[in-house]
Amino acid sequence: MEYYFVLGKGGVGKSTISILKAIALSQQGKKVSLISLDHAHNLFDILGPNKGSLPRTLKIFEPDIEKFIKHYLQSSEQLLQKNYRYLTALNLEHHFKILKQAPGLEEYGLLLAFRHFWENRARKSEVLIFDMPPTAIALKFFSLPFVSLVWIEQLLKIRTEILQKKEIISKIKFGKAEIETDAIKKNLEQQLIFYQTMAQLLKSKHQCKIVLVANPDSVSLAESNRIKQRLFDLGIEIGEFYLNKYQKKMPGLNVSRVFKGNVRKIPQAAGGLVGVEALSLFLNECSAELI
Numbered sequence: 001m002e003y004y005f006v007l008g009k010g011g012v013g014k015s016t017i018s019i020l021k022a023i024a025l026s027q028q029g030k031k032v033s034l035i036s037l038d039h040a041h042n043l044f045d046i047l048g049p050n051k052g053s054l055p056r057t058l059k060i061f062e063p064d065i066e067k068f069i070k071h072y073l074q075s076s077e078q079l080l081q082k083n084y085r086y087l088t089a090l091n092l093e094h095h096f097k098i099l100k101q102a103p104g105l106e107e108y109g110l111l112l113a114f115r116h117f118w119e120n121r122a123r124k125s126e127v128l129i130f131d132m133p134p135t136a137i138a139l140k141f142f143s144l145p146f147v148s149l150v151w152i153e154q155l156l157k158i159r160t161e162i163l164q165k166k167e168i169i170s171k172i173k174f175g176k177a178e179i180e181t182d183a184i185k186k187n188l189e190q191q192l193i194f195y196q197t198m199a200q201l202l203k204s205k206h207q208c209k210i211v212l213v214a215n216p217d218s219v220s221l222a223e224s225n226r227i228k229q230r231l232f233d234l235g236i237e238i239g240e241f242y243l244n245k246y247q248k249k250m251p252g253l254n255v256s257r258v259f260k261g262n263v264r265k266i267p268q269a270a271g272g273l274v275g276v277e278a279l280s281l282f283l284n285e286c287s288a289e290l291i
């Protein structure tokens with residue numbers, strides 16, 4: 001399994017590069033899933049109506065992120081109501097109405113959608129390409145597993161202490177310790193494993209490629225530099241760097257400051273890049289850069 005996450009400033013060509021890459025890899029005979037993790041999906045808009053000529057090994061998805069969030073909130077509400085029915089003073093319903101607006105839910109929705117494809121499509125595809133949303137939310141998505149790990153490790157510590165105290169009390173009361181499996185501890189341990197595996201995946205240069213797309217202009221290059229730094233702080237490295245909409249004469253452009261490794265140059269297309277035909281034609285020019 002190979003994973004690609006395509007990142008960059010808005011409008012640089014993330015979705016276009018994701019599509020070109022997906023077509024190029026599936027033309028090589030690989031089973032590819034291309035998934036938009038941008039709330040404002042536009043993969044199908046870029047592909048246009050004639051999708052029949054796309055390789056059969058390529059599957060494209062625009063998941064409803066809101067649906068993942070709704071489902072998560074509903075199941076959390078049910079779980080809490082079941083476990084804390086006696087806490088009427090807490091007014092759970094009111095809490096959940098507010099939670100819908102909570103900060104962090106947007107990126108958590110992305111994480112749930114990613115998890116869905118990671119766990120379910122992994123068996124059917126060889127390559128998963130994620131077309132990411134604009135920088136701010138994409139970076140939050142990447143930091144989420146690392147932040148969650150800090151929280152979960154602390155919560156597990158607290159839960160373990162609570163259980164140890166419970167054990168002491170039950171020893172005093174009943175003369176022997178009750179051996180019980182604690183549902184909360186089990187849930188935390190499962191979450192710990194999920195986030196650890198996800199963090200490992202994001203850091204694995206062998207399995208996971210972070211694809212950074214920029215244009216040959218100082219603004220998108222500056223943003224790319226910040227993305228690279230922020231990911232580096234999390235222990236994640238850029239795998240591929242694309243300079244999209246490249247034109248031959250570009251004096252004073254300092255790309256090497258942002259990316260010292262191999263720069264993949266994708267030229268500025270003369271016509272538009274909308275529709276399978278235009279994309280396939282363009283791919284003939286630059287497929288080597290995309291695989």
Ligand SMILES: Nc1ncnc2c1ncn2[C@@H]1O[C@H](COP(=O)(O)OP(=O)(O)O)[C@@H](O)[C@H]1O
Nearest residue numbers: 009010011012013014015016245267268269273
């Ligand atoms: N190499 C290219 N040459 C010409 N136009 C391009 C190229 N790459 C992308 N575009 C155009 O740039 C615009 C933004 O591309 P898009 O892929 O939607 O960017 P993003 O997903 O980063 O917001 C679209 O109109 C697209 O057709």
Ligand SMILES: [Mg+2]
Nearest residue numbers: 014015038042
């Ligand atoms: Mg896009």
